[in-house]
Amino acid sequence: MAHQHGGYYSIDLYAFHSKLKGINPEFKLISALVALILTITLNNIYVSAYAFITMFFVSVLLGGMDAKEYLSMFIAPFSFIVLASIGIALGLSFHESGDFNLKLGSLYIYTSKAQIVMTLKLVIKVFACVSIMQSLILSTMPYEIINALRNMRLPKLLVELMNLIYRFIFILIESYMNMQNSAASRLGYRNFKTSMTSFGNIASNILIVSLKKANAYYTAMEARCFDGDLNFLQDEKRLYGKNILAVFLFVLFMFFIWIVSLKLKFPFSV
């Protein structure tokens, strides 16, 4: 499956090809939120691992996504997690402290077993949460998510802004790609100095383009009787009992794992 389109990387193509896109989007959104909240509040390493594995199963086996591509989706969040966990796992001190330490001049970089365990638990929890959000995004078109939020009574202003921003992302990316190509074809990226100049010019041009485009859009919207409310027809997707049952079992099993791990005192479960 290709994720290159017109020269830019686009994540919503996965949702477009997902086998799960026929499921009611409101249901998907609510299920994802429930799973997310439970993973955070239960704060249990086994629950997190269970959520992560299940989401892999959902996206790859049920959604029909390539396993390699699914895992490559985690590269971007992974780099953030690594940077953040360094701050949590390591500490700086002028005195010798912690279980392990490294002396750098008069400074000590130290860590402890408890800190490492805490960091690992956090990393797994973050991965679980990211994977829950990703399985939502990888199976639901963004405009469906936006519409689901509208149906869940999110303020109209936010919903309309989300709609327009989502559409404009692609318009601006396309304008940007065109300008970049045209700059490249005139040796605009020949060396560092010209690259900086080209980048600056394109950035300022993008601002003008976005204003002009917004104006053209407004004209076109007015020509179609726009009177202040952005209303679109949405496809209605049925909610099936088997979907509800599947999510119910998933949540039930989450609690089950949580209780069992606490009762049997699994390592790291508290």
Next chain:
Amino acid sequence: MNDVILKAENIHYSYDSDKEALKGVSLDIHEKERLVILGANGSGKSTFFLNINGVLKPESGEVYYKDKLIDKSSIKELRKNVGIVFQDADNQIIASSVRAEVSFGPMNLGLSKEEVKKRVDDALNYMNIHHLIDRPPHYLSGGEKKRVSIADIIAMDSKIIIFDEPTASLDPKNVAIFEEALDKMSSDGKTLVISTHDIEFAYRFADRIVVFCDGNIIADGKPVDVLSDSKVLKMANLKKPILLDVFDILAQNSIVKEDCVPVRSVEEFRDLIISQAKA
């Protein structure tokens, strides 16, 4: 000729104070006619379209729809009945799926959900793009985007459909598809107003041609008459259609009879030559 459906009277409009874009344009548009508007870039065609659709308000001058003067209260009625297909589909497509996009106009008209759904389906079938209904617009080709932008207006069921340079960015195959759609709309009783730089298309398609030049209308009449007027052609920087040119040369040299009607298409031309050769 049919009744006048839209009447523009002495319309003046300027975007800034020092240059007038429209300098007193008057035009009658008749029901069900195929009107082609020619004119150089910046001659005021697009400005005129926005004025007769009600997006821009003329500084002076009146617009009548079916003999009814358009004022603030009836502007919605005007926008409903005069649809514009903009030159750049990317400046028109606002929603994030084809279904939502085509439904935008009908939803604004305040129709019921069932009616909107029906209109969206019908409009997409009309343009033969029903299979694209769930597609986001950024995964459409240029020709598909154009067809979506036409379906936008068809779904609103406008009586008059304005096309602003529709063939400007289309390849020959998509132009052919577009012309087929135009013929279909025309036979369904729509009034079509098309601005274009494609003089061959204008000659072949139009019932009537209007030429804009520098904010004024400098010619209005039958295609053959307008496109034979060398003064008009020179003023508006237009070129005579090749078919008409060839026909005139043949007529001047008495190869075809001078009194017969100039041909509008290659097929007509072939028939004429064959019948004359036999005679």
